[in-house]
Amino acid sequence: MSIEVDRGLKCHYCGREVILPFKCPFCGQYFCEDHRLPENHNCPELWRVRTRSPPPVEREHVSVARRVVKESPIIYSFKTRRERWTSITEIYHLIIGAAAVMAVGLSLRGQGFNWMKFIIRSPIVAFSSALLFTIIFISHELAHKASAKHFGLWAEFRLNIIGVSLTILSIFSPLKIVAPGTMVVAGVADKKVIGKIAFAGPLTNIVLAFLFYLASFHPLCSSREIALGALLSIWIALLNLIPIGMFDGAKIFWWNKMVWAASFCISLILLVLFLFL
Numbered sequence: 001m002s003i004e005v006d007r008g009l010k011c012h013y014c015g016r017e018v019i020l021p022f023k024c025p026f027c028g029q030y031f032c033e034d035h036r037l038p039e040n041h042n043c044p045e046l047w048r049v050r051t052r053s054p055p056p057v058e059r060e061h062v063s064v065a066r067r068v069v070k071e072s073p074i075i076y077s078f079k080t081r082r083e084r085w086t087s088i089t090e091i092y093h094l095i096i097g098a099a100a101v102m103a104v105g106l107s108l109r110g111q112g113f114n115w116m117k118f119i120i121r122s123p124i125v126a127f128s129s130a131l132l133f134t135i136i137f138i139s140h141e142l143a144h145k146a147s148a149k150h151f152g153l154w155a156e157f158r159l160n161i162i163g164v165s166l167t168i169l170s171i172f173s174p175l176k177i178v179a180p181g182t183m184v185v186a187g188v189a190d191k192k193v194i195g196k197i198a199f200a201g202p203l204t205n206i207v208l209a210f211l212f213y214l215a216s217f218h219p220l221c222s223s224r225e226i227a228l229g230a231l232l233s234i235w236i237a238l239l240n241l242i243p244i245g246m247f248d249g250a251k252i253f254w255w256n257k258m259v260w261a262a263s264f265c266i267s268l269i270l271l272v273l274f275l276f277l
């Protein structure tokens, strides 16, 4: 834990001005004395920290409680407060995230800057499919949240700079990466719970994709738009199943390799199916 002197810095968690802020070695943000520990500022990298070195006390308990808890539990010494389902901060982060995803949705209608011409020519088609894309993204994040809440954990969406940058770059590049942020989870959780929360996101996209695909055969649906929705949903599922870094796939792979492999294969098959049929 390094201390850096920087007058007038604000704690990233509570906003209090601190003369001697502490830099978190995991997420790189600055905090006051009360929030300097990863568990006290809902550090997004906390799950990794705990995986690398489980505290010695928990190791002792594993042998006794092996039949109950197979893996050593991950304890976040999180201060419980009166909690609401969401917060102003989360809504603010979600709106910015959704706006970035919406922009990527609009950019699907043409290479380079051609999509801007498409919006002018047929704004309703352009905005409705971009909205569908945004709904797919929000369902993914809310599935994580609902799942975390189900396990009694604190969960809020937060943008992250790498994700936002990749998403904004996607507006202009042919490869579309939509991951402006992550659902930050805190509370007492084991490997299985973390894996299940991560799995809720891509699973929602697989189910949505399948439903859109079925709906595209219905005579009342504009099949092209709905089929595009199916394609986008499965793309988001597949992208998030990448088993590295900040993606959900990393946590799912870590929890259960079979679940990861099955969902990855299903997504890949559906993607190929939607692209070529």
Ligand SMILES: [Zn+2]
Pocket: 011, 012, 013, 014, 015, 016, 031, 032, 033, 034, 035
């Ligand atoms: Zn603070």
Ligand SMILES: [Zn+2]
Pocket: 024, 025, 026, 027, 028, 029, 037, 038, 041, 043, 044, 045
């Ligand atoms: Zn941190």
Ligand SMILES: [Zn+2]
Pocket: 140, 141, 144, 198, 201, 202, 240, 248
């Ligand atoms: Zn996710």
